[in-house]
Amino acid sequence: MAFPTTPLDVRTELQIGSTWTDVTSDTYTRSPITIDRGSADEATTPDPSKCSLVLNNRSGKYSPRNPLSPYYGLIGRNTPVRVSVPGPESYLTLDGATTSYARTPDVAALDIVGDLDLRVEATADWTAPVSQSLIGKWISTTNQRSYLLRLEPGLLTLNWSVAGSASLFASQPLPALPRRAALRATLDVNNGAGGYTVAMYWAPSMDGPWTMIGSPLIGAAVTSVFAGSAPLEVAPIAATGVVPLDGRVHRAEVRSGIGGTVVASPDVRALTPGLSGFTDSAGRVWTLAGAAAISNRQYRFTGEVSSWPSRWDVSGKDVWVPIEAAGLSRRLGQGQKGLESxxxxxxxxxxxxxxxxxxxxxxxxxxxxxxxxxxxxxxxxxxxxxxxxxxxxxxxxxxxxxxxxxxxxxxxxxxxxxxxxxxxxxxxxxxxxxxxxxxxxxxxxxxxxxxxxxxxxxxxxxxxxxxxxxxxxxxxxxxxxxxxxxxxxxxxxxxxxxxxxxxxxxxxxxxxxxxxxxxxxxxxxxxxxxxxxxxxxxxxxxxxxxxxxxxxxSTPGTGVAGSPPATTIFEGADDGFAGETALDRMRRLATEEAAQVRLSAADGDTTRSTELMGAQRPGPLLSLLEEAADTDGGILYENRDRLALIYRDRSSLYNQPVALALDYTAKGEVPPPLEPTEDDQKLRNDVTVTRSGGSAARVVQDTGPLSVAAPPNGVGIYDEALTLSLATDDQPEQIAAWRMHLGTWDEARYPTIAVWLHAAPHLIPAVLAMDIGDRLTIAHPPAWLPPGLIDQHMRGYSEVLGQFEWFITMNCAPAGPWSVGVLEDPLLSRADTAGTVLNGSMTSSTSVCNVNTTVGPRWVDSATYPAEFPFDIRVDGEVMRVTSCTGTAASQSFNVTRGINGITKAHASGTDVRLATPTIAAL
Incomplete structure (x- = not known):
């Protein structure tokens, strides 16, 4: 990307009929394109996305009722529009249709009969509720089954066939994966112990490092792979019961032997966008079909044009259409009748x-x-x-x-x-x-x-x-x-x-x-x-x-006493699907209303379900989807690649890796203003949650600086009461406690953090990869702000795309309350003290910290628990590193390294002592 020395390559497209048509040449550059996505605060439900741009209409092309327009009858209310910029690399885009694939003909090198190693790096909805093919030589209808790597709901599955007819398989539950990840499966047809072994892995990319998924799966007899005549395909189209991948493939490999010879290696990252075919490094010639395409476009907005207002100057020579496009949720929320029971x-x-x-x-x-x-x-x-x-x-x-x-x-x-x-x-x-x-x-x-x-x-x-x-x-x-x-x-x-x-x-x-x-x-x-x-x-x-x-x-039963009726259509629907998870409800609704909405999901913990819901009562589709998001506490927002929604469940917000690392001292990375806000916008210290049709629970923060106590001991009462669709009466108390935890997190908000990409173009790849809910940090903040990393979640943003400027202003909220405990993690598994104070004063230079535990268990000592050291404590804003501890009673002595967060100062006796990063129990 040559930007910013050359104009930014912003592409605007309208879906004219069924074809995406490039209208960039008609998009005025005198008015920059502006995009708003997500929410302006920590609201669970973001506002509909918005995009503003101006089209040149001197020819009347964009007047929907103009019979002389080449688009007459093809544009109008809710015409789809999308805006994109070039990304740092190309990818193979697939739409999940059986007409869309990348294919190379069968050759002898692909007819692997022994050990097998399949690898794919893709961007996908890894938890989609359908089976999706990734790569393989597989045609079910003509018994040309050889090998196939695919996704099943919650599983990674390797299929292979010995004779081309019957299929063998091995599956492993998928862990939580980032949006872009690599998957791998190996088959050892003869493990030397009279059987075969299948092992599966995932990695951030095909460059590794590979992490094994579960344990190797061992079969009782040796096996082999059928050397069939099926072509090798990325997203095979003829596997019965399996649809091709709906997403992006970046590269893949087929190896003869585990870690063996590469016999196919489609890698599209450096290919020229628009190619209809290519030859990979192993000599395989690939062709594309259907909607499969090589692209490098990164979509910043996809929505619908709801109106086409014509405007002109007094001379009539300058005619334009200022478009205000909106995301899918705008239409879903406009006058929608309630879904029936x-x-x-x-x-x-x-x-x-x-x-x-x-x-x-x-x-x-x-x-x-x-x-x-x-x-x-x-x-x-x-x-x-x-x-x-x-x-x-x-x-x-x-x-x-x-x-x-x-x-x-x-x-x-x-x-x-x-x-x-x-x-x-x-x-x-x-x-x-x-x-x-x-x-x-x-x-x-x-x-x-x-x-x-x-x-x-x-x-x-x-x-x-x-x-x-x-x-x-x-x-x-x-x-x-x-x-x-x-x-x-x-x-x-x-x-x-x-x-x-x-x-x-x-x-x-x-x-x-x-x-x-x-x-x-x-x-x-x-x-x-x-x-x-x-x-x-x-x-x-x-x-x-x-x-x-x-x-x-007209469906008789089996004729056997005690056998259920043949038709079971009432099941589940009779109690409104009470007890289904929030994510399952959203997916079921999206399936039932496929003509209205598409939904993908980010599941942060595949071993735990999203929150269990109560009965689904009649209501508008968008309201029911939002109800599920409110119950689980995740984020429902609009997909920028297509007219669709994404649900990011609550667990996907826990303990995130940093998506965008900024440095305040680096030129252009964090332009002004950077203004922390100490306000009470999200303060909630008295929370009551009621289960719809059931019981309620109340949780109150009664001690500490943000407690319900009157100032100066607290801030007074900030109460909240809400009713949620929950499955059991056990849930309200847990949810109320979690919401109070979020509402009493004692940290400044940074409502807006700006990035000028024309001044810091090296940040473009990371910014393009970011999405709603992702984590960003700012290192080396100015001296007048609290020390240490500024650590935030991006809840929404405003984006301006001009010829020579591109800047994003992100709406943020603290990431700290989402850093939750992880069993046996050296940092996230430590319980905080119930009450500890300094047992004597400290100067700004002393390396000994005497403490007295007033409530609860004492601290671990280094003689008994040497593996627990070091750890960090916080004393009146200063972070110290405890390298050892003596004493086995309430009074103990810490040897400390001072100023871990850049602050070193004297402390009075009786000052509160806490873990710097205490464990937070996840909901």
Whole structure:
């Protein structure tokens, strides 16, 4: 990049139709391009990204309603726009489609039959919920399977085949990876012990160092690899059940032998952007297809143009369009209707669905609508509509009264066998036998199936055309009867072929919370038939029973007593997916609403789940995504590469490596202003968290400089109360404590930190790689600021791209509270003292520090615990390094090195003594 001696190569593109079109020549340079991303403070939910630029419109090209424009009918509201600059190297971009790949033909060198070593360096969503191919020789459809390295949800998997047909595999759980990382798998086909060994690794790049993932996986017999005719592909396209990678590949290697001869080495980092093919250093000739391309563009913004305001001067010679583009969340947040309940959204997607009535109508309803085309409304009389809103997976449902009746007609099915299911909540078992539901059947001797409930048991019976009982049975297990009432249940009645001309008629009920099933069944000599209708008639015994989501399916069961129904579409959705993790919820919503949103994720700790959530209630898509982010405490923001969202979970913010290291004394790296702010914007010392629909917890900071105590002992009360979607009542206290920890972190904020890239172009690669939530530091701050590193998280930024200037102003918050404990880490595993003071004064030069522990355990002594030394303490702003400690009682003596943070001063007796970096327990 020749900038800043030549103009900055800023490219502006509009998606005209389906093609990205370069409109840089029409972008005025008299007005710099400005971009805003992320949040202006520590808000969990950043604002929509914004981009401002000006287009030359003298020809009327950018007037959407101008018939003479070459773009007439192709641009308008929400036309995608993106802005990019050149990066320091090229990459292979892939879009995850089976038409996009890099391929080299099969040659003998690639037909490895023995030991194998595959390596790929890529930028990807490593925790994506789909299986993605990375590199391999693999065609499933023609049994040309040789070797394949791929990602599965949470796993790195190596597949290979001995004969080209059957596949062998080995997998390891993926650790948390940076956005760009290298993965490697080796196969030792004969480990000398009568078996094979697979080992997997990751590294920051293919230059290493390689870290083994888990332990080697050992097979019981020697193996080999099929020498097939499939081409070698980066992102293979013909692996059944696997999609090509959606991301960037920087380089890859195939080696014959572990650490052996390189037989393919596609490395695109130094290639000219736009090439349609290349030859690698091993002599392999590669071609690209589909959307696969060599590019070096680093996208600074991708969004949508919501309006095209034409402007001109009084002469009419200067005509322009000032564009204000916004990120995806602007549209998602504009007038979006609420997503319906999870049951209402999920059930219509079921295979074999014949009829469905959610029964979520308002209080004035007289009948229930069906979202299934051609299905007549359900008639429900005497009910109290929208009376019960306690089922997590539903909007408010009706309760039956005395009397109430239900009648639903079902269109004829083309196959025999059926399943009828609904949710209900019955307060108590009636004393006398009470009919709950009746299914009318066509095409069988069994014309009716009926389910009853009473304190005597749950009864199911089959009746003939004369309404005479063919066969019945009653189930009276105490646990089953107790589970039938008092909570929301799913009741399913269904058939199955029991053989010998018999039909297995079963009913099962399942508490939507515990998911424990109970069954009652009979098998009369009759055909299964098809459902013609469903009815119910209720009196005082069932008064107050909630009902809803009545569905009819043409899916028979197995015909075995105690076997569940064939269709399980209600599962999970019935309680609103309560108990799923925040990340799983966001991914499920993104999958369900794929036409509206794409989501990728950064998971900082793959061994721990994100926060468990309560029921998903109806609401707008963006609100539900933000609710999940609020519950977990991570950051939901917009992808700058595409119209998509990224969720960065809370654990990804813990203990981050430094993404951008600045030096205040280096020319141009930290221009003014650098202004720390001591304010109370984020101060919270009294936090109450309530679980939606559940309990609450309150945590108060009652001691220390930021406590609720009145000044000068504290700052007074700064309280906060919030309600979150949580799975259990154990969560509010933990979350309240964490939020109080963040809200009482005693450190100045640096609301803005600027970087002038035209004055410090060496920082460009690091800045281009940074994203929302990343960590930056400033070394050697001026003497009038606190000593030591300024350590911050970037929560958002404003960027200005001009011809000869490029600067970024970052909105930051302290990184300190996110430095959490790590077991057995020499720095992050030390618990702080509960209370220690200086036992005598210190001059500015003494190297002995006498202390007295007033509360809790004493400090470790160097004779007993030599491996624990050295460690750092903080005394009235000065950091000292403790090299040894004598004494095994409360009074001890430290030998110290003074001024570790550049501060050396005298200290009075009784001054507080603390670890410089105490362990913080992560949420």
């Amino acid at each position: 999870t049951l209402r959204r999920r059930i219509p997607s079921a295979t074999g669905l014949l009829a469905y009535w959610p029964m979520e109508e308002g209080q004035g309803a007289t009948q229930a609508f069906s979202p299934i085309w051609g299905t007549k409304p359900l008639q429900l009389t005497g009910a109290d509509w929208a009376a019960d809103d306690s089922l997590g997976g539903s909007s408010a449902l009706p309760t039956v009264q005395n009397p109430s009746s239900l009648k639903a007609r079902v269109r004829s099915a083309g196959t025999v066998g059926w399943q009828v299911e609904l949710v209900y909540k019955l307060g108590a078992l009636p004393a006398a036998q009470t009919e709950l539901l009746r299914v009318q059947v066509n095409g069988a001797a069994m014309r009716t199936a009926v389910i009853y409930a009473s304190t005597a048991g749950i009864k199911i019976e089959a009746r003939d055309d004369d309404d005479a009982v063919i066969l019945s049975t009653t189930y009276n297990d105490p646990a089953a009867l107790a589970a039938f009432v008092g909570t929301w249940n799913r009741l399913a009645i269904y058939t199955g072929d029991a053989g010998g001309g018999r039909t297995m008629l079963q009913a099962t009920w399942r508490d939507v919370t515990t998911n424990v099933r109970f069954y009652v069944s009979v098998n009369p000599i009759t055909a299964q038939g098809t459902v013609a209708g469903v009815t119910g008639n209720w009196g005082s015994a069932a008064s107050g029973m909630g009902i809803g989501h009545l569905a009819v399916f």
